[in-house]
Amino acid sequence: MKETKWWQNTAVYQIYPKSFNDTTGSGTGDLRGITEKLDYLKELGAGALWLTPVYPSPMVDNGYDISDYTGINPAFGTLSDMEELIAEAKQRDIRIVMDLVYNHSSDQHPWFIESKSSRTNPKHDWYIWRDGKEDGSAPTNWRGIFGGSAWTYCPERGQYYLHTFAEAQPDLNWENPEVRAALFAAANFWLDKGVGGFRIDAITYIKKPAVFVDGTPDGADGMVSIHAMTVNTPGILDFLHEFRREVFDRHDIFTVGEANGVSVSELSDWVGENGVFSMLFEFSHVLVQYEDEECWSKMVPWKLTKLKQALSASQASVAREGWYPIYFENHDRARSVNYFFPHGGDTRLAAKALATVLLTLRGTPFIYEGEELGMTNVCWESIDDYDDISSHGQYELALKEGFSPAEAMRFVHFNSRDNARTPMQWDDTAHAGFTTGTPWLKAGKSYPEINVENEIQGPIFTFYQKLIALRKELPIIAEGSYRPVYEDSQQVYAFERQLGDERLLVLNNFYPDPITIDILPEYQNGEVLLSNYEETQTAEVVTLRPYESLAIIVNKH
Numbered sequence: 379m380k381e382t383k384w385w386q387n388t389a390v391y392q393i394y395p396k397s398f399n400d401t402t403g404s405g406t407g408d409l410r411g412i413t414e415k416l417d418y419l420k421e422l423g424a425g426a427l428w429l430t431p432v433y434p435s436p437m438v439d440n441g442y443d444i445s446d447y448t449g450i451n452p453a454f455g456t457l458s459d460m461e462e463l464i465a466e467a468k469q470r471d472i473r474i475v476m477d478l479v480y481n482h483s484s485d486q487h488p489w490f491i492e493s494k495s496s497r498t499n500p501k502h503d504w505y506i507w508r509d510g511k512e513d514g515s516a517p518t519n520w521r522g523i524f525g526g527s528a529w530t531y532c533p534e535r536g537q538y539y540l541h542t543f544a545e546a547q548p549d550l551n552w553e554n555p556e557v558r559a560a561l562f563a564a565a566n567f568w569l570d571k572g573v574g575g576f577r578i579d580a581i582t583y584i585k586k587p588a589v590f591v592d593g594t595p596d597g598a599d600g601m602v603s604i605h606a607m608t609v610n611t612p613g614i615l616d617f618l619h620e621f622r623r624e625v626f627d628r629h630d631i632f633t634v635g636e637a638n639g640v641s642v643s644e645l646s647d648w649v650g651e652n653g654v655f656s657m658l659f660e661f662s663h664v665l666v667q668y669e670d671e672e673c674w675s676k677m678v679p680w681k682l683t684k685l686k687q688a689l690s691a692s693q694a695s696v697a698r699e700g701w702y703p704i705y706f707e708n709h710d711r712a713r714s715v716n717y718f719f720p721h722g723g724d725t726r727l728a729a730k731a732l733a734t735v736l737l738t739l740r741g742t743p744f745i746y747e748g749e750e751l752g753m754t755n756v757c758w759e760s761i762d763d764y765d766d767i768s769s770h771g772q773y774e775l776a777l778k779e780g781f782s783p784a785e786a787m788r789f790v791h792f793n794s795r796d797n798a799r800t801p802m803q804w805d806d807t808a809h810a811g812f813t814t815g816t817p818w819l820k821a822g823k824s825y826p827e828i829n830v831e832n833e834i835q836g837p838i839f840t841f842y843q844k845l846i847a848l849r850k851e852l853p854i855i856a857e858g859s860y861r862p863v864y865e866d867s868q869q870v871y872a873f874e875r876q877l878g879d880e881r882l883l884v885l886n887n888f889y890p891d892p893i894t895i896d897i898l899p900e901y902q903n904g905e906v907l908l909s910n911y912e913e914t915q916t917a918e919v920v921t922l923r924p925y926e927s928l929a930i931i932v933n934k935h
């Protein structure tokens with residue numbers, strides 16, 4: 379067994395700073411707000427905090443449009459607030475992890491302002507510029523991920539620039555070594571400040587094909603998704619190995635790449651000794667309800683077996699080499715109790731069932747703010763209540779496809795990224811105790827009941843605490859091998875973990891109806907390590923109650 383790295387048995391907690399805790403009454407969360415809550419996070423058991431981008435930004439995409447890679451957005455505080463956060467966290471043995479958004483910058487970044495000013499300026503090829511077609515239209519028929527053409531015309535240059543995401547997020551030209559050097563220098567700047575790692579945004583898009591051609595249209599707009607045309611282009615790993623050499627290898631940090639488009643079978647080229655990152659966020663298990671994630675009207679019915687297969691395939695892919703970041707929520711997804719349990723029932727029990735899976739699979743668990751309280755989706759009536767750029771794009775797309783406004787809103791309710799971006803619910807006072815001002819996004823209606831003050835002694839938070847502590851105590855949970863069991867069950871997700879002769883069986887009923895199962899013989903007299911119900915025991919035959927999770931251990935060391 380290789381030596382365990384610090385981040386392999388650490389629980390990472392993701393913070394969306396804009397919505398976490400506002401100390402100034404501005405309506406926007408800030409860095410001091412995070413520092414103020416470090417004791418809460420320590421009590422939960424978090425060992426690292428991933429902050430979504432806190433750099434200067436026009437906030438067209440809530441910080442994923444960066445205008446200065448080595449600064450702090452004044453709305454969040456100052457560089458010295460960041461230094462204080464890093465130092466205070468360190469005192470509590472918590473590391474701060476930053477988000478690197480290197481596929482694109484903001485169109486307000488000085489690099490882009492210079493690049494667009496002429497075809498001859500020193501940064502003229504820091505972004506991806508192309509002439510239009512003969513008729514003056516965009517160079518290709520590619521659709522950006524947030525909708526509309528992926529090209530925007532720039533009159534100063536008489537050319538188009540490429541943007542995988544919004545118009546305000548021009549793609550950087552990684553072919554240019556000066557661009558790569560500037561990006562690596564910015565990452566090293568933060569490492570020198572003591573950050574403990576990076577989450578690297580949209581990294582599978584940085585390499586573009588050598589020749590840009592039209593794709594076969596996949597929608598009524600005559601365009602094709604840019605994802606299909608540019609994701610994971612051969613040659614990308616050369617850039618990433620350079621990134622590893624110039625930045626990651628120099629420090630005891632972890633890196634997690636956001637890698638939509640890397641298949642499970644390719645994971646070993648991306649993670650582990652011969653790969654690039656410590657871990658990779660792949661999307662297979664969170665996309666189980668989509669035929670096409672870029673089109674929210676194309677949802678497919680929920681099937682537990684699809685989720686099981688996706689999780690088992692990812693576990694298998696990093697069994698020998700590499701490591702897996704386990705997650706069910708982040709700032710881009712709806713709340714997990716709604717997404718993974720669409721058949722209703724007691725969402726509080728469901729939250730604990732999902733916590734069991736999150737914290738007993740092999741890998742490093744990532745908990746998103748509010749997940750530890752069982753926060754739920756918001757269902758606002760009007761699209762105007764939503765801030766998220768992709769929710770607006772998807773609403774318009776659904777109308778164009780002929781859906782009624784009510785149907786379009788149904789897609790937004792289920793999928794909107796704002797479901798996860800509402801203010802963190804601290805107590806039952808106005809705006810969930812998040813701000814004394816007017817919050818940038820309304821608090822969810824559930825806050826009078828679901829809030830930290832109520833929950834800190836409550837069943838979900840304390841269950842998270844217990845599981846996080848257990849992971850540290852029992853190496854079998856973080857490191858043991860994984861084997862799916864009861865694979866055909868449509869109702870139960872179960873797996874076995876093993877380390878030496880120690881074995882752990884984890885059973886999770888994903889439905890609000892009870893189910894009776896025969897327990898594997900070796901576990902019939904085992905010890906109940908964990909359950910989300912009181913009074914649980916093992917036997918030859920066990921009836922799992924609604925959303926019941928049960929973990930049985932044998933030969934415990």
Ligand code: NOJ
Nearest residue numbers: 439442479543579580710
């Ligand atoms: C992925 C980020 O998680 C998302 O929030 C953002 O909109 C896109 N990348 C573009 O940076």
